[in-house]
Amino acid sequence: MSAIRALMRTLxxxxxxxxxxxxxxxxxxxxxxxxxxxxxxxxxxxxxxxRFTQLRPHLDAGVIGLTHxxxxxxxxxxxxxxxxxxxxxALLVEENKDRATLxxxxxxxxxxxxxxxxxxxxxAKRWISRLPAGWFYRDEKxxxxxx
Amino acid sequence: xxxxxxxxLAMTGCASTLFFPAKPAEKAADKVIDDIWPDVTKPVPPKAxxxxx
Numbered sequence: 001m002s003a004i005r006a007l008m009r010t011l012x013x014x015x016x017x018x019x020x021x022x023x024x025x026x027x028x029x030x031x032x033x034x035x036x037x038x039x040x041x042x043x044x045x046x047x048x049x050x051r052f053t054q055l056r057p058h059l060d061a062g063v064i065g066l067t068h069x070x071x072x073x074x075x076x077x078x079x080x081x082x083x084x085x086x087x088x089x090a091l092l093v094e095e096n097k098d099r100a101t102l103x104x105x106x107x108x109x110x111x112x113x114x115x116x117x118x119x120x121x122x123x124a125k126r127w128i129s130r131l132p133a134g135w136f137y138r139d140e141k142x143x144x145x146x147x
Numbered sequence: 148x149x150x151x152x153x154x155x156l157a158m159t160g161c162a163s164t165l166f167f168p169a170k171p172a173e174k175a176a177d178k179v180i181d182d183i184w185p186d187v188t189k190p191v192p193p194k195a196x197x198x199x200x
Contacts, residue, residue, distance in 0.1 A: 034175035041179075048183045056187075106175065118167040119176075126176040132187055 038109040044102045051095055058088060065136030065144060070103065070124035071096040075136050075144050099123075 055072065058064045058080075065075045072095050077085050103123060107116040128137045131147045138144050 034171055036175050036179055045179060045182050049185070052183060102179070106179075115167055115172075118169075119172060122169065122172040123176045123179070126173055126180060130177075130180060130184075130187075 034106060035109045036106060038105065040105045041102065041109060044098050044105065048095065048098050048102070051091060051098075054091055055095065059135050062134075062136050062146070063088070064092065065138060066124070066127050066131065067138040068124050068128065068140050070120045070127065071099055073138060075138070 055064065061079060063074070063076055063080060064072055067073050072092055074089070074092065080088065100120075103120040104113070104116050106119055107113050131137060133147050135147050136144050137147065
C-alpha cells in the first residue's frame with residue numbers, strides 16, 4: 001500500500017514538473033526576443049546590405065531569385081554574358097556563405113545552436129513573403145514562381 | 148523518485164530544445180531583412196502632389 005502511495009506521489013511530482021515546464025515554454029515563446037545585435041551579426045548584415053546593391057539589378061531582371069532554403073540562386077542566365085555571369089556567381093557564393101553564417105550566428109547569439117535550421121526556414125519564409133512584385137522565388141517543388 | 152524527477156526534467160529540457168519560438172523569430176527576421184533590404188519591401192509612401200495650385 002505504501003509502495004502505491006509512493007508511486008502516486010512520484011507520478012504527481014512528475015505531472016507538476018511537466019506542467020511547470022510546459023508553462024515556462026509558453027511564456028518563453030511570448031517573451032522571447034532574439035538577439036540580433038552581436039558584432040558578428042552586425043558585420044554580416046552590413047556585408048549583405050552592401051552586396052545587395054550589386055544583387056538588386058539581377059533580382060529586378062529575374063536573373064536570380066530567392067529559394068525556400070533561404071539562399072539566393074541563379075534562375076535565368078540567358079540575358080547576361082559569361083564575364084558578368086562569373087562575377088554574379090562569385091557574388092552568390094559570398095551571399096549564401098553570409099546567409100548560412102547569419103543563421104548560425106543568430107542561433108549561437110541566443111545560446112540555441114540547435115535552432116539554426118528553424119531560423120533558416122523562418123528567414124526563408126519571411127524573405128519570400130516580403131519579395132516585391134516581379135521578383136522570383138523557388139518553391140519546395142523546385143519551381144520558380146514570380147511574385 | 149529521484150530517477151523519475153530527473154527523467155521529467157530531462158524531458159522538459161528536450162521539449163525546450165525542440166520548441167522553437169516561431170513568432171519572435173519572424174520578428175527578428177523582419178528586422179534583419181529591413182536592415183539588409185532597407186528600401187525594398189517597405190510600402191512606398193504616396194507621392195505628394197508635385198504642384199498644388
